[in-house]
Amino acid sequence: MDRAALARDIDAACRVTGSFTLRSGRQASEYFDKYLFESQPALLRAVAEAMVPLLPESTDLVGGLELWGIPLATMVSSLTGLPVVFVRKAAKEYGTRRLAEGAEVGGRQVTLIEDVITTGGAVRDAARALRALGAAVDVVICAIDRSGVPGGPLTGDGIETRAVFSKADLDAAREDAPGAIAGHPVEVRPTRPIEYEAVEALIRAAFWDVYRPGCIEDVIYRQLTESAAYLPELDLVAVHGEEVVGHLILTRATVTADDGSVREILCAGPLAVSPALQRNGIGAQLMTAGIDRATSLGFAGVVLFGSPDYYPRFGFEDASRFAITTADGTNFAAFMARELGPGALAGVSGRFAEDTAFHIEPVGVDPDAVSDTTV
Known part of the structure; x- marks a missing residue:
């Protein structure tokens, strides 16, 4: 994976939207959740592969800092064959009572591995402790340096910071991904009736033979456009020049409680992007716009069926967290929900039901026979 693509993937995976309370107490609508890239094996490996060329030739051991430096250090060790040592925040008070678990560090060059560095406090403490044990510690390699300090925040401690990405790199990746294709901006706006056929053609191109022969x-x-669930303001297209390149629709849905009471929420999907332009952030731009518009309209939440590796970056969680089940009373990882405000889904529980427009028999359709609209 090239560096620019990796930056876009990390930013897309980790930058989530919602309502968040920061450590400072401030409220924010956006949050960078570093755990999301480390919990995805492909991204974890890609980051570790990008770390390998940054290792000093003199490295004897790679040192993973507790907690999230450990999976990265383990992957780097596996890729290079270098032994790994796991560095605790404090020596345990039982058993071996060791601070550094694994190989002996005395007289050896240890290159530290960390996920994200902001102030460098944890790295500084680990380096001092390892040096006290006789190790040489001169370099730390991190996935992301968020410090904004040239050379990293640890130069005063004699430690060089080598980062796969800086915060500026990820900010630039975000700007590049959804903002433009070949120098032209992508606009998200409500679908115009004259564009319905173009949207259908786009959806066919995106879904054809993906989940079944043909698509539904x-x-x-x-x-949906002909149903009572249709909301024109939540039928969104992404337009590049005059071309429809992406689409998302959110429609009315319900949650019925055990006592028979019914609450209205939204159902998201289908979400489609032109196959030739996927992985350019268009889907993320559509989903973010849809969430923002749905929130401004006062809806309590959104439910969808989709990839649990993709949608959590937009604040979606397993629907069971909100005591919402499918129509048949079940839950599974791909059935997710998102609040559109703090506590907005409090008191909303029961069985989810989307509009009957979703309930059709899969029938193969010849994509060339339905419409000659190009996408």
Whole structure:
């Protein structure tokens, strides 16, 4: 994976939207959740592979800092064959009572591995402790340096910071991903009726033969536009020049409690992006805009069926957290919900039901016979 693509993938995975209380007490609508890239094996490996060329040739051991430096250090060790040592925040008070678990560090060059560095406090403490044990510690390699300090925040401690990415790199990746394709901006706006056929063609191109022979998602969209669940302001297209390159629709849905009471929420999807332009942040731009618009309209929450590796970056969680189940009373990882405000789904529990427009038999459709609209 090239460096620019990796930066975009990390930013897309970790930058989530919602309502967050920061350590300072301030409220924020956006949060960088570093755990999301480390919990995805492909991204974890890609970051570790990018760390390998940054290792000093003199490295005898790689040292993973507790907690999230450990999976990265383990992966680097596996890729290079270098032994690994796991550095605790404090020596345990039982058993071996060791601070550094694994190989002996005395007289050896230890290159520290960390996920994110901001002030460098944890690295500074680990380096001092390892040096006290006789190790040489001159370099730390991190996935992301958020300090903004040239050379890193640890130069005064004799430690060089080598980062795969800086905060500026990820900010630039975010700007590049959804903002433009070949220098032209992508605009997200409500779909115009004259664009319905273009949207159907786009959906067919995105979903054809992906989950089944042919697709049904284009038919679902057509039926949704004719249903009582349809909300024109939440039928969104991403437009590049005059071309429809992405689409998302959110429609009315319900949650029925055990006592028979019914609450209205939203159902998100289908979400589609032109296959040739996927991985450019268009889907993220659409989802963010949809969430923002739905929030401003006063809806309590959104439910969707989708990839649990993709949608949590937008604040979606397993629907069971909100005591919301599918229509048949079950839950699974791909069934997710998102509050559109703090506590907005409090008191909303029961069985989810989308509009009947979703309930069609899969029927293969010849994509060339339905519409000659190009996408």
